[in-house]
Amino acid sequence: MDLQTTIYLVVGASFALYIGIAFWARAGSTSEFYVAGGGVGPRINGMATAADWMSAASFISMAGLISNMGYGGGLFLMGWTGGYVLLALLLAPYLRKFGKFTVPQFIGDRFYSKSASTVAVVCLLTASLTYVIGQMTGVGVAFSRFLGVSSETGIYVGMAIVFMYAVFGGMKGITYTQVAQYVVLIFAYTVPAVFISMHLTGNPIPQLGLGSNLVGQDISLLQKLDTIVVELGFGQYTTTTAGSTLNMFVYTMSLMIGTAGLPHVIMRFFTVPTVAAARSSAGWALVFIAILYTTAPAVAGMAKYNLMSTVNTAVVTNGDLYAADSSLEVAKQPDWMNRWAKTGLLKFEDKNGDGRIQYYNDKTKNPDVIAKAEAAGWKGNELTVNADIIVLANPEIALLPNWVIALVAAGGLAAALSTAAGLLLAISSAISHDLVKGVFKPNISEKGELMAGKIAMAVSIVIAGYLGLNPPGFAAGTVALAFGIAASSLFPAIMMGIFSKKMNKEGAIAGMLSGLFITLFYVFAHKGIFFIKGTEFLDLIGGPNPFFGITPEAFGAIGALVNFGVAFLVDKFTKEPPEHIQHLVEAVRTPRGAKAVDGSHA
Amino acid sequence: MDKSGEAYWKATLGLLTKILVVWFVVSFGAGILFVDLFNKIHIGGYPLGFWFAHQGSMYIFVALIFIYAKKMGEIDRKFDVHED
Numbered sequence: 263m264d265l266q267t268t269i270y271l272v273v274g275a276s277f278a279l280y281i282g283i284a285f286w287a288r289a290g291s292t293s294e295f296y297v298a299g300g301g302v303g304p305r306i307n308g309m310a311t312a313a314d315w316m317s318a319a320s321f322i323s324m325a326g327l328i329s330n331m332g333y334g335g336g337l338f339l340m341g342w343t344g345g346y347v348l349l350a351l352l353l354a355p356y357l358r359k360f361g362k363f364t365v366p367q368f369i370g371d372r373f374y375s376k377s378a379s380t381v382a383v384v385c386l387l388t389a390s391l392t393y394v395i396g397q398m399t400g401v402g403v404a405f406s407r408f409l410g411v412s413s414e415t416g417i418y419v420g421m422a423i424v425f426m427y428a429v430f431g432g433m434k435g436i437t438y439t440q441v442a443q444y445v446v447l448i449f450a451y452t453v454p455a456v457f458i459s460m461h462l463t464g465n466p467i468p469q470l471g472l473g474s475n476l477v478g479q480d481i482s483l484l485q486k487l488d489t490i491v492v493e494l495g496f497g498q499y500t501t502t503t504a505g506s507t508l509n510m511f512v513y514t515m516s517l518m519i520g521t522a523g524l525p526h527v528i529m530r531f532f533t534v535p536t537v538a539a540a541r542s543s544a545g546w547a548l549v550f551i552a553i554l555y556t557t558a559p560a561v562a563g564m565a566k567y568n569l570m571s572t573v574n575t576a577v578v579t580n581g582d583l584y585a586a587d588s589s590l591e592v593a594k595q596p597d598w599m600n601r602w603a604k605t606g607l608l609k610f611e612d613k614n615g616d617g618r619i620q621y622y623n624d625k626t627k628n629p630d631v632i633a634k635a636e637a638a639g640w641k642g643n644e645l646t647v648n649a650d651i652i653v654l655a656n657p658e659i660a661l662l663p664n665w666v667i668a669l670v671a672a673g674g675l676a677a678a679l680s681t682a683a684g685l686l687l688a689i690s691s692a693i694s695h696d697l698v699k700g701v702f703k704p705n706i707s708e709k710g711e712l713m714a715g716k717i718a719m720a721v722s723i724v725i726a727g728y729l730g731l732n733p734p735g736f737a738a739g740t741v742a743l744a745f746g747i748a749a750s751s752l753f754p755a756i757m758m759g760i761f762s763k764k765m766n767k768e769g770a771i772a773g774m775l776s777g778l779f780i781t782l783f784y785v786f787a788h789k790g791i792f793f794i795k796g797t798e799f800l801d802l803i804g805g806p807n808p809f810f811g812i813t814p815e816a817f818g819a820i821g822a823l824v825n826f827g828v829a830f831l832v833d834k835f836t837k838e839p840p841e842h843i844q845h846l847v848e849a850v851r852t853p854r855g856a857k858a859v860d861g862s863h864a
Numbered sequence: 865m866d867k868s869g870e871a872y873w874k875a876t877l878g879l880l881t882k883i884l885v886v887w888f889v890v891s892f893g894a895g896i897l898f899v900d901l902f903n904k905i906h907i908g909g910y911p912l913g914f915w916f917a918h919q920g921s922m923y924i925f926v927a928l929i930f931i932y933a934k935k936m937g938e939i940d941r942k943f944d945v946h947e948d
Contacts, residue, residue, distance in 0.1 A: 336895060339917065343925050346929065347928055347932075351880050351883060351884065472910070472918075484909060484914075500903070514891065514892065537947060538936075541929075541932065542930070545926065545930045548926050853940055854947055856947055
């Protein structure tokens with residue numbers, strides 16, 4: 263059976279499975295639509311959370327970025343897992359005890375103010391929408407390869423499918439579908455990694471393989487990789503940091519507190535039956551996430567090695583990388599390169615007209631590399647590989663069987679769809695429940711509320727799809743921006759709501775607004791106002807990364823600091839919260855008396 | 865808040881502090897701030913600092929959450945505020 267048919271079959275079968283499950287478990291009421299009736303155990307909830315959490319950014323984009331960045335890419339690994347520790351310790355159990363089902367509801371009640379809840383809705387929408395843009399970029403990549411079309415067409419197809427899928431199910435459908443999606447995506451991620459690790463190092467466990475020696479050689483994979491990339495002018499794989507140590511530090515911190523502040527993740531902890539279950543649920547979620555996340559660096563390193571050795575035969579033979587016959591002949595290009603060239607995400611150009619492809623860093627400052635490249639008659643790098651395709655192309659690069667390639671396509675789609683669905687649910691609940699019902703039309707019927715939610719989903723898909731066509735960066739980079747926004751706006755407000763009895767509404771509102779504003783200002787200066795190309799205003803702030811060299815993706819931690827600072831300052835000069843709110847905080851801190859989640863506004 | 869409530873909250877904060885210190889040391893400490901120092905040590909083919917950033921801290925995070933959940937359960941029962 264040829265590759266394309268196999269892909270259709272595997273992807274088709276996985277879709278049939280999800281739709282079947284969504285139909286079987288479809289939501290009957292608003293409460294089921296949002297929180298699955300509260301009757302989901304910690305392991306199942308953990309698995310669904312993992313699928314919800316691991317998006318196109320984790321599945322498709324992350325390992326590719328790590329592959330490019332080397333050691334510095336570890337910020338994604340630590341950032342996106344370390345946040346669960348914060349979530350489990352600082353937020354999940356308390357929000358579960360509080361017993362409402364949206365984040366703005368908590369903020370509105372704790373800070374006794376509709377304005378606070380409305381500000382929280384604005385923060386939530388900004389973060390979630392940015393996140394969905396990143397997903398759409400990833401969906402575009404997955405569908406373009408799957409259908410053999412351009413990535414633009416891929417995004418249009420993806421928009422249609424995400425819409426049908428999210429509107430249909432609701433939380434209950436989503437929870438069980440996500441369990442199925444987790445199983446598909448984790449197999450899709452680990453199976454090729456095991457094959458490749460076995461092939462390269464003889465060790466079937468990728469987590470160990472990355473540290474092992476190459477088959478038949480007395481040198482470890484990482485050492486070898488370091489040597490090759492340095493010789494070709496790239497930064498050393500195991501030590502190249504992300505910008506600077508400071509940038510890496512705040513970037514990691516932003517991702518961690520962003521994780522803990524992302525509403526669609528927090529929402530998952532409302533679906534567990536007890537406070538104790540909320541604590542362990544975060545642990546289970548992280549177990550399921552870590553299976554993929556600890557495999558990712560192996561995928562990254564091995565994909566880099568495989569790519570290098572495909573383009574340059576001297577990598578395997580230990581010959582001269584700059585010898586004329588080491589570089590890959592254009593005529594002998596493997597099929598996967600041609601297939602990916604069609605999507606526009608892989609490009610090559612024979613600049614020196616020698617009929618071969620040279621892949622090296624032509625912007626290097628290393629005089630050795632420049633001299634060698636000149637002596638060999640190289641006229642610039644001839645291959646560009648979009649980081650977002652590395653994972654999907656990985657099994658093809660390693661020449662694995664067709665069913666593995668098909669499985670990876672299905673896994674990528676599962677990851678993107680499950681997260682998009684979770685995010686859209688968070689967006690729709692914020693608009694229909696917190697904004698329409700909570701502020702504008704308190705008497706709206708259940709049916710009207712559901713309808714408002716579905717309209718909100720449709721509108722956000724269109725906006726995200728449009729911006730996904732001109733994404734502000736790679737899928738994982740865009741998603742990182744969303745985390746920065748959540749980190750700087752929602753996380754501090756929720757945390758102060760639990761840990762500071764005296765924090766009042768003025769402080770919380772001022773904090774959220776200033777954190778959100780300063781982060782958006784910094785991000786929009788780099789990426790354009792609302793990510794619209796051409797509206798960047800870098801000159802105004804003095805060039806790129808003006809704040810101690812911190813990149814916009816990493817700025818969320820600074821925004822969070824500003825949020826905390828402003829909140830405490832304003833809190834000092836305004837009057838303390840009423841007695842009953844202080845009692846509410848005390849009640850939230852102890853587990854006893856946790857009730858099933860209830861949706862009504864108290 | 866009554867006396868036992870205050871003691872419960874103090875015990876909770878104590879546990880949180882201990883866990884967050886470990887959380888910080890393995891990721892921001894070994895994986896970022898002192899990575900060069902740790903990279904001088906090699907274990908299983910990995911430079912140790914690189915290993916903490918790409919592998920180790922994640923395993924430790926998982927362990928930390930389960931330790932927290934268990935200890936927190938013990939604190940709940942000690943102060944008699946656990947769910948039934």
